[in-house]
Amino acid sequence: MSRLKKKRATITDIAREAGTSISTVSYVLNDGPKPVSKENRKKILDVVHRLSYTPDMVARGLKRRRTMSLGVIFPDMTNTYFPEILRGILEITQHEKYNIMLRNASQSVAAQNDCIRDLLSQRVDGFIIRPIAGSQVPAILCDSGIPFVVVDRSERGWKRYDSVSLNNRKAISTAVEMLVREGHESIALITGPRETGTSIERVNGFMDASDLHRLREDKCRVLYGKYSVETGRDSVHTILNENPGISAVVTASTAITFGAIQELRRQEMRISVEMSLVAYGYSKWLTLLFPPVTTIEQPVVEMGRRAVHILLQCIEKEDSGSRVREIIDPVIIDGVSHQSNF
Amino acid sequence: MSRLKKKRATITDIAREAGTSISTVSYVLNDGPKPVSKENRKKILDVVHRLSYTPDMVARGLKRRRTMSLGVIFPDMTNTYFPEILRGILEITQHEKYNIMLRNASQSVAAQNDCIRDLLSQRVDGFIIRPIAGSQVPAILCDSGIPFVVVDRSERGWKRYDSVSLNNRKAISTAVEMLVREGHESIALITGPRETGTSIERVNGFMDASDLHRLREDKCRVLYGKYSVETGRDSVHTILNENPGISAVVTASTAITFGAIQELRRQEMRISVEMSLVAYGYSKWLTLLFPPVTTIEQPVVEMGRRAVHILLQCIEKEDSGSRVREIIDPVIIDGVSHQSNF
DNA sequence: CTGAAAGCGCTTACAG
DNA sequence: CTGAAAGCGCTTACAG
Numbered sequence: 001m002s003r004l005k006k007k008r009a010t011i012t013d014i015a016r017e018a019g020t021s022i023s024t025v026s027y028v029l030n031d032g033p034k035p036v037s038k039e040n041r042k043k044i045l046d047v048v049h050r051l052s053y054t055p056d057m058v059a060r061g062l063k064r065r066r067t068m069s070l071g072v073i074f075p076d077m078t079n080t081y082f083p084e085i086l087r088g089i090l091e092i093t094q095h096e097k098y099n100i101m102l103r104n105a106s107q108s109v110a111a112q113n114d115c116i117r118d119l120l121s122q123r124v125d126g127f128i129i130r131p132i133a134g135s136q137v138p139a140i141l142c143d144s145g146i147p148f149v150v151v152d153r154s155e156r157g158w159k160r161y162d163s164v165s166l167n168n169r170k171a172i173s174t175a176v177e178m179l180v181r182e183g184h185e186s187i188a189l190i191t192g193p194r195e196t197g198t199s200i201e202r203v204n205g206f207m208d209a210s211d212l213h214r215l216r217e218d219k220c221r222v223l224y225g226k227y228s229v230e231t232g233r234d235s236v237h238t239i240l241n242e243n244p245g246i247s248a249v250v251t252a253s254t255a256i257t258f259g260a261i262q263e264l265r266r267q268e269m270r271i272s273v274e275m276s277l278v279a280y281g282y283s284k285w286l287t288l289l290f291p292p293v294t295t296i297e298q299p300v301v302e303m304g305r306r307a308v309h310i311l312l313q314c315i316e317k318e319d320s321g322s323r324v325r326e327i328i329d330p331v332i333i334d335g336v337s338h339q340s341n342f
Numbered sequence: 343m344s345r346l347k348k349k350r351a352t353i354t355d356i357a358r359e360a361g362t363s364i365s366t367v368s369y370v371l372n373d374g375p376k377p378v379s380k381e382n383r384k385k386i387l388d389v390v391h392r393l394s395y396t397p398d399m400v401a402r403g404l405k406r407r408r409t410m411s412l413g414v415i416f417p418d419m420t421n422t423y424f425p426e427i428l429r430g431i432l433e434i435t436q437h438e439k440y441n442i443m444l445r446n447a448s449q450s451v452a453a454q455n456d457c458i459r460d461l462l463s464q465r466v467d468g469f470i471i472r473p474i475a476g477s478q479v480p481a482i483l484c485d486s487g488i489p490f491v492v493v494d495r496s497e498r499g500w501k502r503y504d505s506v507s508l509n510n511r512k513a514i515s516t517a518v519e520m521l522v523r524e525g526h527e528s529i530a531l532i533t534g535p536r537e538t539g540t541s542i543e544r545v546n547g548f549m550d551a552s553d554l555h556r557l558r559e560d561k562c563r564v565l566y567g568k569y570s571v572e573t574g575r576d577s578v579h580t581i582l583n584e585n586p587g588i589s590a591v592v593t594a595s596t597a598i599t600f601g602a603i604q605e606l607r608r609q610e611m612r613i614s615v616e617m618s619l620v621a622y623g624y625s626k627w628l629t630l631l632f633p634p635v636t637t638i639e640q641p642v643v644e645m646g647r648r649a650v651h652i653l654l655q656c657i658e659k660e661d662s663g664s665r666v667r668e669i670i671d672p673v674i675i676d677g678v679s680h681q682s683n684f
Numbered sequence: 685c686t687g688a689a690a691g692c693g694c695t696t697a698c699a700g
Numbered sequence: 701c702t703g704a705a706a707g708c709g710c711t712t713a714c715a716g
Contacts (some may be wrong), residue, residue, distance in 0.1 A: 010693055059693035
């Protein structure tokens with residue numbers, strides 16, 4: 001149980017034991033850049049195995065000027081949305097032998113800058129960043145010359161950089177269309193803050209569909225709030241009080257959806273019967289509610305995967321090529337038929 | 343937009359510009375181990391700022407033999423349980439200026455070993471590991487002499503090491519007691535695999551309470567399955583068919599709970615009226631269901647926090663001191679009163 | 685208070 | 701096919 005740090009074998013140990021130079025050891029460890037004779041290779045590999053040698057990636061990183069690690073910055077960690085993106089990121093990075101260094105910017109631009117500075121100090125090879133709402137691209141990030149890709153938002157200055165985001169506009173217009181097709185003419189959208197890019201996109205989607213199907217403006221309604229449970233709850237409350245004609249609701253985030261359902265149940269409104277609901281969100285729990293809620297799914301894991309792909313492109317081919325701007329379409333999950341998947 | 347990697351300033355650049363030796367630069371950067379004159383300090387700090395120098399943590403890590411990073415290994419990432427633990431871990435590590443290197447062991451012992459080997463190669467200063475169910479402590483981990491702490495499980499060989507886990511036994515007995523106090527005498531527990539340590543603990547908790555309150559064995563029932571939605575669904579189905587006398591259910595995980603609720607709703611059983619339910623789980627969504635479900639919360643975020651604390655103790659004070667074995671008590675969340683928190 | 689020098693564990697251009 | 705040597709960017713014991 002002693003915690004004495006037994007010193008690990010180094011390339012020098014291997015060389016000594018195998019009776020070669022450290023260069024030769026390195027050549028076999030890296031399969032190059034020089035060839036090594038069969039005998040030496042075997043001798044070296046034997047020793048490597050016997051001493052259970054693992055190369056020191058720190059030393060290698062210093063020498064190669066490549067750490068094989070990516071900085072990942074999210075505005076917070078309490079939101080379950082970000083762990084989902086992370087899952088997608090991790091899936092690819094682990095496969096590609098990259099490390100990620102995760103940071104929480106605590107919803108503050110200052111903290112976000114600290115994270116960037118810190119990660120620069122760690123010598124990450126690239127960044128994946130979900131910007132704080134309304135923030136500008138930090139000078140420190142641009143100046144570094146390190147490639148980065150923006151996920152989930154592309155507002156303001158960020159627009160000029162590689163990014164991957166969701167097709168929020170199409171998602172909401174699809175939701176509305178589904179309801180129209182079911183015969184609804186009086187539909188409400190519950191969405192986030194009025195000024196946020198993502199919310200504007202959602203409202204545009206709502207407009208697209210209501211224009212297309214000539215829904216009467218006075219029979220529809222957009223309610224702004226936050227992407228939160230409270231907003232879902234309060235908005236449903238408002239709708240039931242102020243707009244009794246509304247027969248269907250589109251909820252623009254997972255949290256809003258849970259809040260909305262909660263309030264509908266509390267008011268003993270039977271979902272799908274007295275009030276129809278289409279949810280835009282990502283939580284696997286969402287599809288598990290009963291009665292099943294039709295969900296337009298945010299492919300949030302996929303967003304993480306794509307971000308890594310784009311970033312590794314930038315890092316590995318040093319092409320300062322053209323900007324990549326991916327927009328991921330939503331996935332429609334019919335509440336009822338989806339049940340069988342679980 | 344050119345991606346030419348502008349070479350970063352090094353300590354040598356700073357020394358040259360400030361007209362001092364690199365030693366002196368290092369002394370001010372580290373506030374020691376030698377004192378530096380006011381003038382030199384100022385000159386150096388000016389240059390540091392002007393060149394926006396950030397120390398190369400890779401080089402520093404190599405020299406200091408300390409990377410300030412912790413390896414974190416989970417058996418999978420699709421389960422939303424692990425991101426919650428991660429959140430707790432990250433909260434502390436970020437504050438303590440540690441990095442984490444996250445790995446997914448894909449529910450395989452072989453992959454788990456690969457992760458350990460890999461992280462050893464990365465020269466992490468310690469490990470936090472949630473072992474694969476039923477796995478033994480990998481020799482490679484013990485032999486490394488690197489400190490580690492086990493989270494969430496403490497079966498088999500793992501028992502001998504620092505760990506932090508949940509008081510699953512107490513959680514379930516508490517759940518049962520709450521139901522007994524409400525007058526229930528015929529209670530079912532829906533839990534995970536019969537052999538797993540965590541499941542055994544839960545069943546023991548169930549026994550504790552039913553013994554204490556002299557519940558008749560033939561009126562109660564324990565249903566084994568997986569910690570999954572399907573198990574929740576199927577078990578409720580079974581109970582309703584085979585044990586019509588049962589008036590209350592304790593669900594032993596979040597996923598089981600969602601499955602159970604889904605099935606109860608589908609069968610049009612009114613929760614709390616025709617069937618009472620106490621859930622053991624962690625998802626914030628859980629408390630948002632309506633009618634509100636009384637929840638025994640798994641303090642899963644706290645588990646992450648504690649794990650880091652213990653590990654940093656081991657790393658920073660090199661005491662090969664006695665084993666730490668923390669067991670975290672559950673938190674009771676009364677469904678109804680909790681509503682106001684959102 | 686200051687600095688020259690060794691060294692952390694690697695990679696690789698260079699010479700043989 | 702092999703190896704001696706320089707160097708990646710730091711820290712720190714040692715000497716002054």
